[in-house]
Amino acid sequence: MSLEVVKNEKLTRKDFTSDQDVRWCPGCGDYAILATLQNVLPQLGIPREKYAFISGIGCSSRFPYYMETYGFHTIHGRAPAIATGLKAHRPDLSVWVITGDGDALSIGGNHLIHALRRNVDLKIILFNNRIYGLTKGQYSPTSEYGKKTKSTPYGSVDYPLNPTALALAAEATFVARTHDTDIKHMTEVLKAAGEHKGSAFVEIYQNCVIFNDNAFTQVSDKQTRDDLSIKLADGKPLIFGKELNKGIKLNQGSMEVVSFEADSPPDDLMVHHATKDDSVYAHLLARMEEIPGLPVPLGVFRAIQKSTYDEMVQAQVQDAIEKTGPGDMEKLLNSGDTWIVENKA
Amino acid sequence: MTTHSEANPQKKTEELESVVIRFAGDSGDGMQLTGGQFTNTSAVLGNDISTLPDFPAEIRAPAGSLPGVSAFQLNFSSSEIRTPGDQPDVLIAMNPAALKTNIKDVHHGAIVIINEDAFIPRNLERANYESNPLEDDTLKNYRVYRIPISTLNQNALVDIDISGKAKDRCKNFFALGMMYWMYERPLDVTIEWIKKKFAKNELVVEANIKALKAGFHYAETAEVISTHYKIQPAQLKPGKYRNIMGNEATALGLVTASTLAKTPLVYASYPITPASDILHELSKRKNFGVKTLQCEDEIAAIGAAIGAAFGGSIGLTGTSGPGLALKSEALNLAIIVELPLIVLNIQRGGPSTGLPTKTEQSDLLQAMFGRNGDSPLAILAPCTPGDCFHMALEAVKIAVKYMTPVIFLSDGYLANGSEPWMIPDYQSLDPIEVKHPQLTSEKFLPYLRNESTLARPWAIPGTPGLEHRIGGLEKEDVTGNVSYDPQNHEKMTHLRAAKIQAITQDIPDLEVLGKPEGDVLVVGWGSTYGAIYSAVEKLQKQGASVSSIHLRYLNPFPKNLESILGSFRRVLVPEMNMGQLAMILRAKYLIDCQTLNKVQGQPFKISEITAGIEKLLSSTHEVKNVARSR
Numbered sequence: 001m002s003l004e005v006v007k008n009e010k011l012t013r014k015d016f017t018s019d020q021d022v023r024w025c026p027g028c029g030d031y032a033i034l035a036t037l038q039n040v041l042p043q044l045g046i047p048r049e050k051y052a053f054i055s056g057i058g059c060s061s062r063f064p065y066y067m068e069t070y071g072f073h074t075i076h077g078r079a080p081a082i083a084t085g086l087k088a089h090r091p092d093l094s095v096w097v098i099t100g101d102g103d104a105l106s107i108g109g110n111h112l113i114h115a116l117r118r119n120v121d122l123k124i125i126l127f128n129n130r131i132y133g134l135t136k137g138q139y140s141p142t143s144e145y146g147k148k149t150k151s152t153p154y155g156s157v158d159y160p161l162n163p164t165a166l167a168l169a170a171e172a173t174f175v176a177r178t179h180d181t182d183i184k185h186m187t188e189v190l191k192a193a194g195e196h197k198g199s200a201f202v203e204i205y206q207n208c209v210i211f212n213d214n215a216f217t218q219v220s221d222k223q224t225r226d227d228l229s230i231k232l233a234d235g236k237p238l239i240f241g242k243e244l245n246k247g248i249k250l251n252q253g254s255m256e257v258v259s260f261e262a263d264s265p266p267d268d269l270m271v272h273h274a275t276k277d278d279s280v281y282a283h284l285l286a287r288m289e290e291i292p293g294l295p296v297p298l299g300v301f302r303a304i305q306k307s308t309y310d311e312m313v314q315a316q317v318q319d320a321i322e323k324t325g326p327g328d329m330e331k332l333l334n335s336g337d338t339w340i341v342e343n344k345a
Numbered sequence: 346m347t348t349h350s351e352a353n354p355q356k357k358t359e360e361l362e363s364v365v366i367r368f369a370g371d372s373g374d375g376m377q378l379t380g381g382q383f384t385n386t387s388a389v390l391g392n393d394i395s396t397l398p399d400f401p402a403e404i405r406a407p408a409g410s411l412p413g414v415s416a417f418q419l420n421f422s423s424s425e426i427r428t429p430g431d432q433p434d435v436l437i438a439m440n441p442a443a444l445k446t447n448i449k450d451v452h453h454g455a456i457v458i459i460n461e462d463a464f465i466p467r468n469l470e471r472a473n474y475e476s477n478p479l480e481d482d483t484l485k486n487y488r489v490y491r492i493p494i495s496t497l498n499q500n501a502l503v504d505i506d507i508s509g510k511a512k513d514r515c516k517n518f519f520a521l522g523m524m525y526w527m528y529e530r531p532l533d534v535t536i537e538w539i540k541k542k543f544a545k546n547e548l549v550v551e552a553n554i555k556a557l558k559a560g561f562h563y564a565e566t567a568e569v570i571s572t573h574y575k576i577q578p579a580q581l582k583p584g585k586y587r588n589i590m591g592n593e594a595t596a597l598g599l600v601t602a603s604t605l606a607k608t609p610l611v612y613a614s615y616p617i618t619p620a621s622d623i624l625h626e627l628s629k630r631k632n633f634g635v636k637t638l639q640c641e642d643e644i645a646a647i648g649a650a651i652g653a654a655f656g657g658s659i660g661l662t663g664t665s666g667p668g669l670a671l672k673s674e675a676l677n678l679a680i681i682v683e684l685p686l687i688v689l690n691i692q693r694g695g696p697s698t699g700l701p702t703k704t705e706q707s708d709l710l711q712a713m714f715g716r717n718g719d720s721p722l723a724i725l726a727p728c729t730p731g732d733c734f735h736m737a738l739e740a741v742k743i744a745v746k747y748m749t750p751v752i753f754l755s756d757g758y759l760a761n762g763s764e765p766w767m768i769p770d771y772q773s774l775d776p777i778e779v780k781h782p783q784l785t786s787e788k789f790l791p792y793l794r795n796e797s798t799l800a801r802p803w804a805i806p807g808t809p810g811l812e813h814r815i816g817g818l819e820k821e822d823v824t825g826n827v828s829y830d831p832q833n834h835e836k837m838t839h840l841r842a843a844k845i846q847a848i849t850q851d852i853p854d855l856e857v858l859g860k861p862e863g864d865v866l867v868v869g870w871g872s873t874y875g876a877i878y879s880a881v882e883k884l885q886k887q888g889a890s891v892s893s894i895h896l897r898y899l900n901p902f903p904k905n906l907e908s909i910l911g912s913f914r915r916v917l918v919p920e921m922n923m924g925q926l927a928m929i930l931r932a933k934y935l936i937d938c939q940t941l942n943k944v945q946g947q948p949f950k951i952s953e954i955t956a957g958i959e960k961l962l963s964s965t966h967e968v969k970n971v972a973r974s975r
Contacts, residue, residue, distance in 0.1 A: 018814070020826065049809045054652070057817075065814050065827065070806035072655055073816025074648070075678050081645035085652030085660065086806075088636055089611050093656070093806050111648070114641035313636055320631035327633030329604045329771045333597065336587050337534060338768065339389050343583035 011042035018068045024059060029180035029206035030127065034066055036186045037125075041069075044194045046094050053096045054083040056103040059134050060127035060206070063098040077108025080115035083122050084309070091310040094194070097124040102132050105141040105161050116170035118309040119198045125190070126163055126203050131212035149211075164301060165286040167201040168279050174200035175282060176300040180207060181220040185231065185298060192300055198308050218296055232285070232299030237269040240295050248294070255284060257293055274303040356565070360575045363422030364528065365430030368520070369447045370439030370460075372405050372415045375517040380417025382521055386534045388588035388765050391578025392421040395875065397429035397948065398761045402618070402701045409463075409471040414446045421528075423577040427729075427875030429762065431950040435527075437520055439463060439494070441472035453486040458523070460516070462495035490569055494519055494560075501559035505552045515556035522560025527573045532557060582767060589766040591730035591759035592619070595689060596626035598737025600633050603659055605738070606745060606777035611653035612661045613638040613646040618701040619757040620663045620691040643671035647688065651675060654684045655815075657781060657805035659741055663689035666708050667698060669752075670715065676750055677716045680841065682815040683792075683801050685744035685751075687737075692756040694946045703946025704757035706871050707922035712752040713900060713929065719838050721845040723747070724900040726754040728874035731766035733759060736897060738774070745779050747848055748800040754899070756921075758948045759872045779803075784810035791815065791825035799844035801825075845901055852898045854905045859885050859892030864965045865958055866913035867893035868938070870926055873919055873949055880954035884962075891958055896926070902933075910936050917941055917961050919954055 016038040024030045041051065051069035055061035057076035064071030070093075074082050079097045087095045097115075104112045104126050115122060131149070132138040138151040142163065146155040167175045174196040178189040186204065193200040205216040214220075218228045230240035230248070238248040245262040247269040248255050260266055273281070282302035288294040321327075366383065370376045377398055384396050397418040406413030420430035432452040438444035440463035451457065464479055478484055479491060498519040502512040518535075525532055536554055543549040564570050589597075603610040612635065614624045628637040636653075640646040647662045654660030664672065669690045679686040692708045694700025712724050723743050727736035733755060740751045782789070782802045791813045792801050804811040813825065821828035822836055857866075858881055869877040874895050881893040894909055896902065910916055910930070918927040919941040927940045941957035943949055 020814075047809070049807055049812060052655075052806045064816070067814075069812050071812075071814035071816075072652075072682070073814065073818065074651075075674055075817055078644060078648045078675065081640065081648030082652035082655070084640075084645070085611060085613055085638065085649030085654075086656045087652075088638055088649065089609065089653040089658040089660075090656040090806065110641055111645055114645065313638070317631045317634055317636060321634075324632045327600070327604065327630065329601060329633075332600065332630075332633075333768050333771055334585070334587070337385055337389050338585055338587045339391060340585050341391065341578075341581045341583050 011048060013038040013042065015048055016041050016068050018066050020065045022066050023062065025210050027209040028059070029129070029208070030060060030063070032180045032183060033125075033127065033186065033204055033206065034063065036183055037190055038067070040187055040190045040194060043191060044094070050092065051094050051096065052086060053098060054079045054086065055098040056100075056108055057134070058100040058103045058132075059208075060098055060100040061103060077103055077106070078111060079103070080108065080111040080122065080124065084115050084118070084120045087120055087122060087310045088313050091121070091314050095122050097122050099124065099126050101126065101128045101130060101140045101142040101163070105163060105166070113166070113170035116167055116172040116199045116201060119171070119173050119306055121198055121308040121310050123193050123196075123200045124202070125193070126201070127206040128163060128203050129206045129208040129212055130215050131208050133208050133211055137211035162286060162289070163203045164201075165283065167203075168282050168286055168302065172201045172302070173198035173304050173306055174300070175286070175302045176201070177203045177205070177298055179205035179216055179219045179298065189300065192303070196303060198306065219298065228295055230295040230297050232272045232274070232297055232301065234272055234274055234300070237265055237271050239265055239269065255288060255291060255294060274300045276302075277304070355568070355571070357572045358529075358575055359572055360577070362424055362576070363420060363426060363430075364435065364574065364576060365418065365420045365433045366435045366437070366524065367416055367418040367433040367447060367450070368437045369414060369416040369443035370517070371408055371442070372401060372403070372413045373408060374415070374439045375514070376415045376417050376439070379517045379521045380419055382535045382538065383524060383530070384419050384763055385538070385588055386525070386530045387419070387421040388586070389534050390530060391581075392423065392576055393426050393579035393581060394419060394421045394588065394763065394765060395426050395429045396420075396763045397758065399947075400702055407471070409440055409442055409468045411442050411446055411472060414443050416443070416447060421576060423579050425579060425581070427879050428948070428951055431952050437524065439517070439520070441468045441474055441478070444478060445472045445474065448483070451487065455487055456490065457484060457487040458490045458492060458520070460494035460520070461491040462493045492523070492569060497559065497563055498556050501555055502552050505548060505555065507548050507552055511549070512552060515552050518553045518556040519560035519563075522557040522562075523564040523570070525557075526561045526564035527570060529573060529575050532561060581765060584767040586765045586767055588763050589731055589734070590761060590763040591727070591733045591755055592622040592691070592761070593626055594730055594733035594766065595727075595737050595753070595755060596623050596630075598734035599627065599661065599687075599741065600630050600635060601734070601771070601774065602738045602741035602777060603635065604633060605774055606659065606741065606779045608745075608779045609634040609636065609658050610661060611636045611638065611650060611658040612663065613640050613649035613653070614663045615640050615643045615646045615668065617643075617665045617668050619693055619760045620665050620668075620689060622760065623663045623689060623691075643668040644675060647672040647675040647686075650686055651679050651684060654679075654686055655806070657803070659685065659687070659745070661687045661689065663691065665691050665693045665701075666695045666711070669708060669711060673716045676722065677718065677720050678817050679750040680716070680720045680722055681817055681820065683748045685748055685803070687740045687744050687751050687753060689753045689755065691760045692754060694944070700946045702757065704872065704948060705921050705944060705946060706754075706756055706873070707925065707944070708754065709870075709899065709922065709925040710928070712754055719842065721842050721900065723749055723751040723845060723848055724754060724898075725751060726871040726897055726899055727759060728871060728895055728897055730759055730762050730764050732897070734766070734769075742777050743848055743851065745777065745803075746800065746851070747798050747844060748803060749845065754871060756872050781805050781808065782811065783808060789813065790823050792820055792823050794840070797847070797850075799840060799847050849901045849904050852901065852903045855894045855896070855903045855909060857892050857894055857909060858882070860890070861892070861909070862912040863892055864890035864913065865892075865915045865917055865961050866910065867891065867917045867919065867954070867958060868896065868910070868926070868930065869893065869919055870896040870899060873921065876949040876951050876954050877919060879951045880958060883951070884955060884958055889958070889962055891962065899926075907934055910934055915939060915961050915965050917957060919943075919949060919957060921948065
């Protein structure tokens, strides 16, 4: 542990690396996310002591132990609630929630949606590996239907949940997706999340080498990923493909893929805008994976501004102090109907 | 003493020491409000008071039905009193259902005031009366005043331009006005209140004040009630007083603690009866820097309080039994990460949803043991509505000094009951010390303990150089790193227990009411204080060898508890549960305590405690006699 106060301007990844041995399985996608975030934080211009990492339970939730910041490894599913209390009291902090698909979407589903709807200024990073890793391989709320695991030898009969669609339905002001094998993309997305004011929700496709290996080949396989995924860029048309010769357009309200000669896309392709006032377009992005043949979108689906919970809680306190003056304890104790009992002696 | 009234020489005045009144009516009849007004007026007049609101869990059960009856009992006196009274001397019944559910509690010879307009066949049927109790011998043992309150009230308001229904809603003030005349109370406190409460509607202000005055004048002039009564002010300790309810005192204590500690309060809660009033009260105190969060559930509420405490605030959550059950996992997190946290548990009848609006003391074992692992925390219990203020201060002091969660066990009876409260001198209250360490040349160790309190340092985010991690996995002693070492786990388990025991140094010795030794010791905790005190005092005056102690610190116990227990032949533990404190006392001190239990959702009557003590005293004497005859 460093004894020196680290000056912000010279912060590097090393300053965010704690003295604890990292105990994830060799080859786990979590290593890449840890390294990326340790690289991103120095770029945000926030003093190190102002960062707080709050996690729940699961493999991903061990994350705070490896960060040389304030950290709190809490209980299963409750990190967004604990982070909400911290941020409400301390709007000056940059509060990050590290969670997984079981932690955030199963046991902690309620806290996740309420933190998002309140627009608490939290960065919620969901490591989605579509499996319970720490408990050794049971299916999770994002596991595909029919998945065979230790707890579902005949295949799961649960329909999975779509994390980005859920976040949008919960009124998140920032929703993004990235994956653990593309460091550059992950860096851009995490930086954008860190810079967003309000609740930022980032789903990271994260590979579990032990219990659910190769779950995300659609975005990770070098041969096919450019044809099976699409990177969103603000103000740019929805174009993808190894040859950049495919695009997406709306046809009678449905999204469909159109092919064209590279460099001459048609005019009617959909254009990406993450800042649209309404969330209809972002919902379409979140639902693309339901339509066969459409690529998986990666990047920032939605990023809008509205007052944050912590800001408004603080403003009400300030407002009350300005309007009625700072609390006067004597006055409060003596309020209401009072009477005096005289000393008769 | 009997004199004649000046305004109406036909009427007599009698002086009484104390009176117990119960207002009873439909949930929509405004009985809680009426009782509250009588209480405030009596308090300002200088009487000692104690109140017991008793209302159904349903907001508006069907009008006129038995489950829809709401009642408010108050005892007001010229001498010191400690309970709302065992039996009403006066019952005001606004309808047949109110009469039916309440008359069994009223002693023979008592006054029963009836709104006879409400005794129509439909209402009698709803109250399951086969014949009209005003016409059969149901009330033969009472002094019954049949008064057409609804009609008189309508007539009084004939000139006011509001609907008949709106006029009818004023009838509780008519009844209150009559009671004010009967007990020589001034109208001004209530008139001021009406003006403030209905400020937005002049006609409603006018109607309510007119109804109040009409009731007063009716009682004064009509040849129905012939006597009115004087109850002199009580000789309370000199000082400035206000009337206070338990939940109100709790909230006030917390704001005071926050101000004394110069540390902001974050109160995170989920609505639950009977704790919600604390959330309402604290949400008005934003200019004291108080932040209130209404969370999505009980677990989120305690989570947010823990998060706020991690950030350096006084983190609080409030709930009742079922909510405490939901919070138990997070409570354990606060125990292992050793953060200050205050959990207010306003107990109600259980198990499960149980009796939401009724009182009980049945969460003691849950507070003590309701978590996985060996997980000790501090437990406090206020003993009167006013004591909620003092114990809330204590809860905050202990939480921040010992870096521990504290459970504050109030209950529905304390929460909604009220009493005159001597306003403390703020300047004379002890400051509460809160320390957050800063970077020094020494390496920062998150679990390095204070030698005397065994508390770890409360380093908060934002402090340069003290970045550290805490969490629910077992901590290594001193460093706070994750540790699975068997010896370390045992050491930490002992340290957590020793830290809670260390609180004993700040807990005042118990004071014995009565002689320090004798035949029977009555041991109470929490809201049973008033009934136990009154019963013991009464029997002492009759020469019985009985004393009592009252526990407000339940974990750890005061140091002198064991020696006091050992100074009496028999120990009696009255509790509003099946014997939870008794179980702990037996286990901890190997004493044979006798239990006296009541689980009816209602507080103990003095007579019930007296009977329990007498029974034990007589069996003690038998034992002594047998011993002698040998």
